[in-house]
Amino acid sequence: MAKDLFCKGYTWGFFSGDRQLLTPQAKASMERLASNGLDWICIPVNAWQETFYSLNIFSLFGRTQTDEEVKHVVNMAHSMGLKVCLKPMVNCLDSAWRAKIDFPTERGCDYWEKWFASYNRFMLYYARMAEELGCEMLCTGCEMGGMDKQASYCEDMIARVRKVYSGTIMHNINHGDEFAYKWLDKVDVIGISAYYPVTDETHKGPEAMRASWSRVVERLTKCHEKYNRPIMFAEIGVRNEQGCSMYPWDFYDRYELPLDEQEQSDFYETAMEATWDIDWFAGYFWWDWKAILPSEEEAKKNRDFTIYGKMAEQTLKKWYTKPAVEEK
DSSP: OOOOOOEEEEEEETHHHHHHHGHHHHHHHHHHTTTTTTTTEEEEEEEEESSTOOOBBBTTTTOOOOHHHHHHHHHHHHHHHHEEEEEEEEEETOOOOOOGGGOOOOOTOOOHHHHHHHHHHHHHHHHHHHHTOOOOOOEEEEEHHHTTTOOOHHHHHHHHHHHHOOOOEEEEEETTTTTTOGGGGSSEEEEEEEOOOOOOOOSSSHHHHHHHHHHHHHHHHHHHHHTTHHHHHHEOOOOSSTTTGGTTTOOOOTTTSSOOOHHHHHHHHHHHHHHTTTTEEEEEEEEEOOOOOOOOOHHHOOSSSTTTHHHHHHHHHHHTTTTOOOOO
């Protein structure tokens, strides 16, 4: 495959509890995930602010992974032959989506200046850690729609990161924002949270998904041409619930609907089918695999994005273990 960068990846360990990442169960979880043919893993680190309008980002005991935990799992991933994307992520304690973090910009308002001072301290801390640990990629923001509108501040943030981190810089925007931010040519890879709806009430099944992915690829092609940067799906996935491909971004269970491993698997199949061989496409960090796994019997009963023990795990493995195509 003629690609400089192609991530056969998955996101692992999001919102892990206190010291869970140091357990034998976490190692077993990563080993099971890696057995599906991965060559990359994305490891999130959770930081917090009180509300979507707060100005300070901080670590929270028991809810932010400690330095010990981060170093342990990065080294563990490397020992398994996996490359690592470190993904520091800001979350709001008031349960607001991080994209809603936003402030007035009228003259005399210095909210963004104060917030970015905090964000830069946060990001540079983990950029230095990523450099020390040899992480091959660093994600400088995830679904931060309010932040990403502040072009000059974002360009400054990327420049600061480059002074301390020598690896690949990826920035994760939300689907629908492919043309919204003029500064994205400053990063190495544009990551997209690819929760695109690919079916609707009338058009369902794999063929409808293929038609929808074809339209998505047309949009992504224009995004690549605009910024001249490779594009990857920094987040992508659906839950194993009937109708999941109509609302992939939705984290809420609909218990009135039946479980549906086939629809989840079809989403995986058609997404990779549509993007796998595109020269400018840089791969996937599917969402998400738990650090502590239940039994496979219990996993089949949940409605989670995690594909552990479900049909989509075999679909992922089929694609991720495909023989490489020789360069022409």
